[in-house]
Amino acid sequence: MPGRIVLQHADIARALTRISHEILESNRGPESLVILGIPTRGVILADRIALAIGDITGQPIAVGALDVTMYRDDLAQHPTRTPSPTRVPAGGIDGATVVLVDDVLYSGRTIRAALDALGDIGRPRAVRLAALVDRGHRELPIRPDFVGKNLPSAQGERIFVRLTETDGEEFVSIASPDTPPQTDQPTTGGPTR
Amino acid sequence: MRHLLSTRDLDRATAIEILDVAEDMADVQQRAVRKLPTLRGRTVVNLFFEDSTRTRISFEAAAKRLSADVINFSAKGSSVSKGESLKDTAQTLAAIGADAVVIRHPASGAPQVLAQSAWIEAGIVNAGDGTHEHPTQGLLDAFTIRRRIHGDAARGRDLDGIRVTIVGDILHSRVARSNVWLLSSLGAEVHLVAPATLMPVGVGSWPATRGYDLDEALATKPDVVMMLRVQAERMSAAFFPTAREYSRYWGLDDRRFAMLGAGSMVMHPGPMNRGLEISSRAADSAKSTVLEQVANGVSVRMAVLYLVLSGEKGETP
Numbered sequence: 001m002p003g004r005i006v007l008q009h010a011d012i013a014r015a016l017t018r019i020s021h022e023i024l025e026s027n028r029g030p031e032s033l034v035i036l037g038i039p040t041r042g043v044i045l046a047d048r049i050a051l052a053i054g055d056i057t058g059q060p061i062a063v064g065a066l067d068v069t070m071y072r073d074d075l076a077q078h079p080t081r082t083p084s085p086t087r088v089p090a091g092g093i094d095g096a097t098v099v100l101v102d103d104v105l106y107s108g109r110t111i112r113a114a115l116d117a118l119g120d121i122g123r124p125r126a127v128r129l130a131a132l133v134d135r136g137h138r139e140l141p142i143r144p145d146f147v148g149k150n151l152p153s154a155q156g157e158r159i160f161v162r163l164t165e166t167d168g169e170e171f172v173s174i175a176s177p178d179t180p181p182q183t184d185q186p187t188t189g190g191p192t193r
Numbered sequence: 194m195r196h197l198l199s200t201r202d203l204d205r206a207t208a209i210e211i212l213d214v215a216e217d218m219a220d221v222q223q224r225a226v227r228k229l230p231t232l233r234g235r236t237v238v239n240l241f242f243e244d245s246t247r248t249r250i251s252f253e254a255a256a257k258r259l260s261a262d263v264i265n266f267s268a269k270g271s272s273v274s275k276g277e278s279l280k281d282t283a284q285t286l287a288a289i290g291a292d293a294v295v296i297r298h299p300a301s302g303a304p305q306v307l308a309q310s311a312w313i314e315a316g317i318v319n320a321g322d323g324t325h326e327h328p329t330q331g332l333l334d335a336f337t338i339r340r341r342i343h344g345d346a347a348r349g350r351d352l353d354g355i356r357v358t359i360v361g362d363i364l365h366s367r368v369a370r371s372n373v374w375l376l377s378s379l380g381a382e383v384h385l386v387a388p389a390t391l392m393p394v395g396v397g398s399w400p401a402t403r404g405y406d407l408d409e410a411l412a413t414k415p416d417v418v419m420m421l422r423v424q425a426e427r428m429s430a431a432f433f434p435t436a437r438e439y440s441r442y443w444g445l446d447d448r449r450f451a452m453l454g455a456g457s458m459v460m461h462p463g464p465m466n467r468g469l470e471i472s473s474r475a476a477d478s479a480k481s482t483v484l485e486q487v488a489n490g491v492s493v494r495m496a497v498l499y500l501v502l503s504g505e506k507g508e509t510p
Contacts, residue, residue, distance in 0.1 A: 067217065070221075070259075071229070075503045075504070080503045082214060084217075085216070116230065120228070120229075122225075
């Protein structure tokens with residue numbers, strides 16, 4: 001287990017439930033809501049949030065995935081990334097309130113790319129941002145509307161988000177820079193550095 | 194991926210990765226805005242020493258939909274017709290600032306020469322060299338087969354157990370070569386059918402079975418029948434007596450078309466010689482994938498250009 005655990009399985013569930021209620025409250029109900037997750041783990045979180053909102057309101061919520069690989073500004077600084085599928089709900093996003101969901105909010109560059117990608121798919125009425133963890137160190141004027149946990153961190157520290165669907169275990173942890181990466185899964189939360 | 198020179202050196206995982214990226218590119222083709230900003234500021238040169246409108250415009254569309262700048266360089270009426278060497282052409286393109294060069298050349302191995310030379314740093318994509326390979330055609334054929342069979346669930350899948358029969362001028366066909374290597378590494382069983390005069394020497398070492406009788410091959414109900422174009426421009430020697438005889442023995446006419454199984458597909462890399470290697474009924478039927486192949490060609494070429502042009506400079510292949 002890498003580093004110090006900051007969110008246990010139950011904490012993640014509570015945070016997502018709270019975010020779901022906050023989304024409903026700020027949208028004044030489930031009308032024209034579209035939840036879009038950013039791969040990889042944002043898609044899982046988006047599915048869970050959509051399910052939670054569906055349970056609360058009793059009607060299914062449009063949910064999808066938005067891949068931002070082709071819109072990144074750092075493609076020449078990293079090894080080639082393989083894109084993931086983008087799934088847009090059948091009704092599209094025109095006129096909808098889109099909630100983008102990501103696991104860790106860091107520099108904000110992923111969200112910048114996501115906003116560009118959204119613009120090529122349609123014209124939402126409004127775009128909101130939900131993140132499980134906000135670790136600070138923004139490089140762009142972007143702020144989240146819904147946050148699971150604010151996690152002040154040093155730039156060298158690494159945040160690990162593990163979810164049952166992708167990793168077989170579930171927690172969020174923070175590790176100091178000198179902790180050797182000891183697992184096969186790459187760190188999340190710092191991809192744009 | 195530094196260059197794409199042949200399908201022979203693509204392993205199964207890399208081939209599936211290219212096809213999966215092409216799936217994402219195909220999704221983009223369904224949107225209202227069919228353009229991605231990915232290769233903004235990059236320059237792709239189409240360097241064509243042989244005429245090919247279809248392949249060139251397919252690469253051009255692919256590069257433009259990724260927001261790259263495209264320069265078309267065709268040998269006719271250029272410095273090449275004045276005797277410029279490949280080296281000087283390559284160095285000129287390097288000086289212009291080409292990030293990728295899509296090359297078609299009548300000499301087998303020309304893209305390899307360019308990729309291994311110190312003349313130019315750019316990524317090299319083979320768009321057909323002599324009678325060697327045409328890797329993006331092989332990839333788009335594999336992509337088309339995979340999509341027809343697996344539909345929306347095609348991502349990550351291979352072609353295990355799919356039986357493909359390739360018919361026609363195997364001797365001169367780089368399309369056939371690229372397909373043989375790629376389809377067999379993806380798990381498909383490839384069978385070649387051709388007149389004995391158009392079956393290359395050394396075909397025994399290829400990962401494919403071979404035969405000379407089309408009716409016999411069709412009786413085994415292959416999943417895919419790929420008809421190759423009779424390349425009139427390469428028929429200087431007498432490989433078969435008359436076009437009529439070729440059509441009678443190795444053409445997919447209406448009678449043979451009726452023999453095909455219900456779930457099978459008919460492929461042709463284009464341009465077709467209707468009435469010679471393929472009948473109009475076969476070419477225009479629901480089994481025909483000819484137009485899908487053209488559309489998929491753009492998606493596959495987008496995927497290849499993305500994989501060649503993204504990533505850190507100097508990354509190993």
